Amino acid sequence: MSELENFRGQNPAWCPGCGNLQILRTFKMAMVEMGLEPHELTIVSGIGQAGKFPHYTRCNTFNGLHGRTLPVAQAIRLANHEMRVLAVAGDGDCYGEGGNHFLSAMRRNLNITLFVHDNQVYGLTKGQASPTTDEGMITGTQPFGVLYEPLNPIALAVAMDASFVARGFSGDQDQLRGLMQSALEHKGFAFLDILQPCVTYNKVNTFQWYRERCYPVGPEHDPGDRVAAFRRALEFGERIPTGVIYRSERQTLEERIPVIANREPLVQQPFSPEDMAGELQKFF
Amino acid sequence: MSELENFRGQNPAWCPGCGNLQILRTFKMAMVEMGLEPHELTIVSGIGQAGKFPHYTRCNTFNGLHGRTLPVAQAIRLANHEMRVLAVAGDGDCYGEGGNHFLSAMRRNLNITLFVHDNQVYGLTKGQASPTTDEGMITGTQPFGVLYEPLNPIALAVAMDASFVARGFSGDQDQLRGLMQSALEHKGFAFLDILQPCVTYNKVNTFQWYRERCYPVGPEHDPGDRVAAFRRALEFGERIPTGVIYRSERQTLEERIPVIANREPLVQQPFSPEDMAGELQKFF
Amino acid sequence: MDYTIKIGGQAGQGLQTIGAVLAKLFARSGFHVFTHQDYMSRIRGGHNFYQVRFADHEISASRKAVDILVALDKNTVAEHLGELSPFGLVVYDSETVREKYDGENLLDIPFRQIAMDAAGNRIMENTVAVGAVLGMLGMDLETLDELLAETFARKSREVVDQNLAAAKAGADFARANCGQCNFSVNIPGLAAAQEKGAAADVSAVAPRRMLMDGTSAVGLGALASGCRFYAAYPMTPSTGVMNFMAAQSGRHSLVVEQAEDEIAAINMAIGASYAGVRSMTGTAGGGFALMVEGLSLAGMTETPVVIFVGQRPAPATGFPTRTEQADLLYILHAAHGEFPRVIMAPGNPEQAYYLTGKAFDLAEKYQVPAFIISDQYLADTEWTLDALDPSKINYQDYRLRAGDLAKLADYRRHAYTDTGVSPLAEPGASHHLVVTDSDEHDQDGHLVEDAETRVRMVEKRLLKKLPLIRDQISPPLLHGDENPETVIVGWGSTYGVIKEAVDRLGEKHSIAMLHFSEIYPFPGTGKFDYLEVLRQAKLTVCVENNATSQFARLMRAETGFVFNKLVNKFDGRPYLLEELLDELGEPGMGGPGKTSPEKGGPGMGGPGKTSPEKGGPDKPGGFGRSPKHDGSGEHDV
Amino acid sequence: MDYTIKIGGQAGQGLQTIGAVLAKLFARSGFHVFTHQDYMSRIRGGHNFYQVRFADHEISASRKAVDILVALDKNTVAEHLGELSPFGLVVYDSETVREKYDGENLLDIPFRQIAMDAAGNRIMENTVAVGAVLGMLGMDLETLDELLAETFARKSREVVDQNLAAAKAGADFARANCGQCNFSVNIPGLAAAQEKGAAADVSAVAPRRMLMDGTSAVGLGALASGCRFYAAYPMTPSTGVMNFMAAQSGRHSLVVEQAEDEIAAINMAIGASYAGVRSMTGTAGGGFALMVEGLSLAGMTETPVVIFVGQRPAPATGFPTRTEQADLLYILHAAHGEFPRVIMAPGNPEQAYYLTGKAFDLAEKYQVPAFIISDQYLADTEWTLDALDPSKINYQDYRLRAGDLAKLADYRRHAYTDTGVSPLAEPGASHHLVVTDSDEHDQDGHLVEDAETRVRMVEKRLLKKLPLIRDQISPPLLHGDENPETVIVGWGSTYGVIKEAVDRLGEKHSIAMLHFSEIYPFPGTGKFDYLEVLRQAKLTVCVENNATSQFARLMRAETGFVFNKLVNKFDGRPYLLEELLDELGEPGMGGPGKTSPEKGGPGMGGPGKTSPEKGGPDKPGGFGRSPKHDGSGEHDV
Ligand SMILES: Cc1ncc(C[n+]2csc(CCOP(=O)(O)OP(=O)(O)O)c2C)c(N)n1
Ligand SMILES: Cc1ncc(C[n+]2csc(CCOP(=O)(O)OP(=O)(O)O)c2C)c(N)n1
Ligand code: SF4
Ligand code: SF4
């Protein structure tokens, strides 16, 4: 039976007040509500504060390299398409070091879920700018303030036609729980960007800052309209839309690869060395 | 004086009929029309058929690694912002191996130009799918056909707010020459995706195929309207818009870094080891 | 009997088809065959060649001397005329080549015209060329018929017939016009069988041998080892393995993913392996550069993974389509931190097949990354070989699956054990959680920072496992004299040429080859004291296809042994037999006195290269002196 | 006089401030200072410490024995109480720590309360602690006043005064309540000066020394070498250099770019260098994994670039904030293909400064990549040192600029020359085109595929340059007995601890340190026959902060020399002085007989580790036996 206690892991080493703590709590509640047990999910995480996430709960876990969550997560799914796979990354992890994998994962459209704990800063390495850091923010590495335009992950995902694109805020746990569940239940690549205060290094985008700006998109928003979704995605400043911004149902990759489509997972398919005797014959 | 003869390089080793040949010719004409001399431009290229480009003309050249044109090109510009820098990449180069740099370069917005010779296939390595290969195309590596949704570079660039986003077709040399010149003259990161037949490995997107579909966007299209540009960018199929799709003027990075903004290029700033004696003092 | 046919021309002219058909045909006819290819990094034009050698005895290298040169363009004549053996001939079509040559040893055959006349189709001109070669050799077309039927099995009989007609016309023309032709090709065993009165045909008498290239051998080895997942990014000379696997993925339980880059490729391979399937990635040296971080991840998480690296001349992009052996020390030391790895460097397709199997077995058993190092030369050369045996590959599933896991009360992914090998479970197959981490972790796989766990984990992961893996490594192969005065040492793809050189020289000298194909953990001397063999020898020569004698350096680091002669080639081309013989000079005579390791000065991978003694042994076939492509003495990068 | 103060607590409690102020204060007071830090990979909480040692004689390592332990939390008391020296004391605030300890050696000082009382502000509690330490040591607050004034120069005098009041109150409290305090700290030279009657204060008499950490030293060395461009991606323990450079970029002609990943970072550094400016990148071992391909690009295009690598315990993410020396062979062999490189491994901040300068000089002169290898330990340790001299760094612009180029009729980027070094021109500075290529290229930099050019380019790029670079390399440093019976060998950051251990042991024994800081090209014996010193010694010990004795392995590969004792530590922590002394046992007596290289079995980096002899030399300060964190005999990855 799925119970909160089942998901208790190491004591989090995050700073008190860190948005990650809320995300963690919400995740556990979502798991319990969905009736999932720890072994039914594999969490793949990267390196960063967000990357520590799986150690603070209990699931199958592959905590890999900085920036490389998605290739690992996707391959796990290809090898075992009966396993639910959740990739957990930081904004630096996913949009910085791992940007190329993010692009590819959206195109590949495997049935996996991605949470990006987006605190708009590099937390673990002590406060350098991340791709989503606001222009002008001064850091030890950006003494003249950030001079680039921030990356807009939602707009990017809409442009890449990702099949589920949503934004949550760690401070709105009710909405967030729902988004987590929708993402985990969506068939296809589901991307959830979670705005999360970093109380130590991000003095610009604070809890208060997010709280004042985030608003849930209403029923008038049609997540099936790509251009509308793009227009909505461009909103990030005085107002920040949360909720499901874009959704496009299409076949997942595991449904399209003949060897595994409508078959048992690769990991369960039988093997015997004799299977390939026929291949050897061709060389005579 | 700028003359075509000045830009003659090695004999191209491309296949007869390859779209690269037209791009090369058009480029040389653009250079001559703009009155540029070979030493006034540095071409940075990657590896692939497109990567051979600079050897078939004459300019300063850094032919680097597969996928890594943009970091090199950007750094050259940072070191010498009086040098014109042109990055030449293939679609695999830029959207595959180098995807992460592409994202960053658009945010950084240095005043450089990027040509992507987009033949929707990996030419040099003999015909595997590239990120822009159409769904369903069968290759030696994709025996069941390409199972991913192709990447839409124009939509992606609009989502990233690249400051100049255009598409050309190697078969329309007049338009292409104009686009090349606009891109080279644009202040900021200028991105030109050039559709180019690969006569050997891409039997789907042939010269004819492009010819029938490509149409120049008319004056009704406002490249300053990001949402309209996005809508236009989504067109790729029966009709393919060419021309300048999106344009957003903003400060370039070299205008924002105090050490070089409004100053001579870094490479010309004087240095003497004594300059840093003051720094040593701080350690007493 | 030992003939070499070289087909030269531009990319896109179809010379690979001609070469491949001839090679297969000779193999089917019962000959030993060896082929090698040389091509430029371009799709059309340029200059490429395909060299096919066949003989009635074992062969394992290409010769420089060419008996029949099929020239598809003018350039081929210019480049290779000088390579003709004393009775050698050039055959060409003056219409295609746009040149008419004088000279007794140049035979103009109108391939294109014959194709039009005999089959009504220009595209059969290459088939005419194949026929012409067979005609020149005096062979009949029985086996070709069979081959054409197979090749065009999916097309109509008409296509087969047209091709055969074209070939026959080519053969007839050649027989009629080749006054100079002086080849005698006897199908092994055929005459004897026919004497016995049986209506024996070639396929009945010829020994059944496979014709296989290194690429296919690696792919087959992986398949036979239960490889289920292959992720890669295309890069010469590794793309062949990827394509081979992709082709299999329709027929076998195998997913092949083209990754967005090499970083993704190795991380995918690791992910799939974590999920419970055997997995592999492949690349060239430059692509492997992007996998180095992932390699370290495999080391830390103890995730089995097999990595195929096709070497090519570098640094950087280098020569994309050519060959070199310059990534050994790089692969051996790649990645931050210390963890065990396995390195196999097969010398021929047979070894490539079995050692790929062994790489999988060791990777899975010890939960470490295992490499197969190859190069363009091994990838492309084809060899005849006896039937490969799938059952000789040790296949054992070392992982805990649902059944095993159900029985366990407790499971810890990184549990301390006597061997250092912890139980590897399939995630999701039971309630036991499978947790691993790229950070230092505890037995449960969760991240820790304390010194004590660190030390125990290093002991477990590295210090305990390494000696156990070493015990599984086979010693190098000694071939030739058992108490040799001269020992020629090599590793990986130089196997064939060294072996054949040693066989030749062995006719007059006390000489042996010592070949290393299982390179790391470096073989101990317990099973075979190869160091003793080296110490007893008067002359020890290390032959490598690189500039800095990397293996010699490794040998010194591992054993203290220092060679007294280093032979290097680093022009992007493999050693031809004559070249190596020439480099070796008169073994046992030349070479400086043995330098004791004590005397080796610092900063040197060994003593400077000695200039090879003049002149090679005088053999039929005409051993020309090869241009020297070797570096001078001081080099030790 | 030789005291150690350790400040322990949680991340975020400000222990770094306390440590840094004390260190600077002791340095300003004329003492020799050495500090080291230990922290977990987290921003708040956990357990960190900062250790400050100061003495009236040269010191270069941390001791295990602590004289004053400033405990900011309970955990610190629990973890470190056992480290107290015989007269050692713990000082803590029972309010913060939430525990009141009994025991004579635990002094409860209400830091927080005193801060509130004296300065009206809780945040001064750390200043109170600094004052308390000074009070316990019996030092006056003159130098602190000066320091506080500097630190808060931008704030109001009020802030300075408040801080000073807090410190004074802390000192007063400590003086009044520390019955056990038994320290005697005499400012060097002060008494003497005062006797002479002058109104001498500390700043007048104290020798002027710098207090510097390894990170700043590398940054300063780069600045002094004309580094103009620094591109990197943050990664511990290299981020410090990046931040140092970023801070300078406002004041100097220097652009610092945070790249999107390490691949971009090195390609940017190469691009900037191609464009004509000196450039550098920096990372840790794991980030360097992603730079390996770029390294090869620098090698092929002969583009000068300096690469700083801060090692940390690995594989993979490992221990992000701790120390190890396990990336030497990896860095040495990284990247496909063969090309020269330079590797510097400084042992202290002074070396870090000058060798960074030398790395730039060699990189530019020979157009090769040059490395500075450091680790978390060297990055963070602070040392007192004599003034660094900018003029001792050789700065010379080897590039062709507009003026030089105007005079040239012809220019070829990769022209063949006697030295292998081709002219390196600034693109755009003239009509001459600067063309280079990652493919094999001709003298003009354009891509080619022929064998002959390849061979000449390898000769030019690699074989000619390498010996010339080697000539520039300084031999290892011999410190101690000139004809030592025992030689302790180390490289990089173990310099300080080995030196101090050798100094100690040298009082009774014939012993010396041989320290390698210029590692590659491996130093020849021409300038100093260090091999002879090793051969003459009875006992040779190689001390490394890794599990597999990588340097010992390199030594064997380069020189054939085999150590007869290997000492390793791989728990992520540096050697403390007592630990090393303990490992060394009684030198000259212990250790097995010298194993000759000939006898070293294959597959071993050297003979197995010998168990250290019992008991270290008996010195005041109490040398406890350290737990053994060393691997057992067989290890040779
Ligand atoms: C290859 C590599 N480069 C750099 C690092 C250092 N590093 C660890 S986490 C991190 C960034 C963390 O930022 P983010 O992903 O936003 O996560 P957060 O800590 O903010 O949750 C960096 C740069 C690394 N571990 N590996
Ligand atoms: C790191 C690395 N991976 C792979 C390759 C092999 N490679 C060279 S070019 C290329 C793809 C070429 O495709 P594209 O960029 O579209 O260029 P095109 O040849 O089509 O112009 C690949 C995969 C390489 N050189 N380096
Ligand atoms: S540094 Fe920021 S992201 Fe990291 S734990 Fe602290 S508050 Fe959270
Ligand atoms: S393979 Fe394609 S892209 Fe390459 S040269 Fe030929 S036609 Fe052009």
Ligand SMILES: [Mg+2]
């Ligand atoms: Mg973050």
Ligand SMILES: [Mg+2]
């Ligand atoms: Mg392409």
